[in-house]
Amino acid sequence: MVTTPDRPISPPEIPTNPPAPLTITWQRLPDGFRLEEKPVENTCQPLLAGALRESLEITDRIQPTMLIASNFGLCATVNNELILKAPDWLWVPTVKTIIPDRKSYTPHLEGDPPAIVMEFLSATDGDEYSSKPTYPPGKWFFYEQVLQVPTYVIFEPDSGLLETYRLADSGYQLEQPDENGHHWIPELNLFLGTWRGQKEERTGYWLRWWDPDRQILPWAVEKVAAERQRAEEAQQRADQEQQRADQEQQRAEAERQRADQEQQRAEVERQRADRLAELLRSQGIDPDALI
Numbered sequence: 001m002v003t004t005p006d007r008p009i010s011p012p013e014i015p016t017n018p019p020a021p022l023t024i025t026w027q028r029l030p031d032g033f034r035l036e037e038k039p040v041e042n043t044c045q046p047l048l049a050g051a052l053r054e055s056l057e058i059t060d061r062i063q064p065t066m067l068i069a070s071n072f073g074l075c076a077t078v079n080n081e082l083i084l085k086a087p088d089w090l091w092v093p094t095v096k097t098i099i100p101d102r103k104s105y106t107p108h109l110e111g112d113p114p115a116i117v118m119e120f121l122s123a124t125d126g127d128e129y130s131s132k133p134t135y136p137p138g139k140w141f142f143y144e145q146v147l148q149v150p151t152y153v154i155f156e157p158d159s160g161l162l163e164t165y166r167l168a169d170s171g172y173q174l175e176q177p178d179e180n181g182h183h184w185i186p187e188l189n190l191f192l193g194t195w196r197g198q199k200e201e202r203t204g205y206w207l208r209w210w211d212p213d214r215q216i217l218p219w220a221v222e223k224v225a226a227e228r229q230r231a232e233e234a235q236q237r238a239d240q241e242q243q244r245a246d247q248e249q250q251r252a253e254a255e256r257q258r259a260d261q262e263q264q265r266a267e268v269e270r271q272r273a274d275r276l277a278e279l280l281r282s283q284g285i286d287p288d289a290l291i
Helices: 043-059 140-145 219-283
Strands: 067-071 073-078 081-084 089-092 118-119 151-156 163-169 171-175 183-185 191-198 203-212
Touching: 043 089, 043 118, 043 203, 043 219, 073 140, 081 140, 140 151, 140 171, 151 191, 163 183, 163 191
Parallel strands: 118 151
Antiparallel strands: 067 089, 073 081, 089 118, 151 163, 163 171, 183 191, 191 203
16 A cells, blocks of 8 residues: 655754865774664664565665665764764665675775665654754764765654655755655665555554566565465466366267267167178078168
8 A cells, every 4th residue: 555645844954154164084983993882763663674675685686785774873084073873774886895794884985875865753853854064963964965875765654754855966855756656766776655554563654665667576475475376376277277178088088988889889780780681681682682
C-alpha cells in the first residue's frame, strides 16, 4: 500500500549572521580515538535502516566497494575541529579499501563522499534541520555545507512524512513527489517512497524502493512468499498437464479397446461367413456364384 501523507515542511533554522569561511580537511581519526557510544533513539530506526539495505541486497544492487551503513560516524575536520555525525542511513558509491568492521568513514580520504544520507525523526526532534554553523554544527549544515551530500532525506516514521532535498547552488531544495508519491533517486536509479504495512514486529510506515518500471523491491519474506507462490502455481500447472496427459491416455486406451472390439466383431463375422460358405459347398452350392 503506497501512501502520501500530508507534507508539513520544517525549514532549517537560518543563522542571523553569515557563517565564517570554512577550512575543511579530511583526516583520519587519531589512533585510539574512542567514538562516542550514542544509543539508538528508538527500536524502529534499526528496522527501517535494515529494510532499506535488505531490498537492495536481495535484488543484487550492492557492490563490495559500496558503503551502506546506519548510525555510523561520518568524519570531517572543520576549522581544525573534528566533526562526527551519525546519519540513520547512508550510501557511499565507492570506497578505496573494503574494511569489514569499519567504525567510521572520512570522505575523500577513504573514498567517495556520501551520495545519500537519511535521518529518521523521533519523538524528540534533534538537529536534523539545524543549519547551525558553529561548533558543533547542525546536521543540515554538516551535510549541506561540509560534506555537500547530493540527496538528503528526512523521514518521520509515525506520520509517514517524507521529505527529499536536493543540493543546488543555493543549498538544499525541497523536491516534490511525483504522482505516485515517489521521489526519483538518480544515484541508485530507483524511486523512494513510503509504504504502510507490517514487517517483523513493526506495523506502520516504511521507506521502500521501486525500480524504474515501478516494481517494488521485495524484502526477504516477500521474495520467499513470491517464490513459494510461483512454485505452487508451477506445480498446479504441472498437475493440470499431467491430468490432461492422463485423460489423453485414457481416451487413447478407450479408442484402442473400441478398435479391438471392432476387430473381434469383424473376425466373428468372417468366421460365420466361412462356416456358411462351407455349408453351401457341402450341399453342392458354389457360394461365390451367389454373389
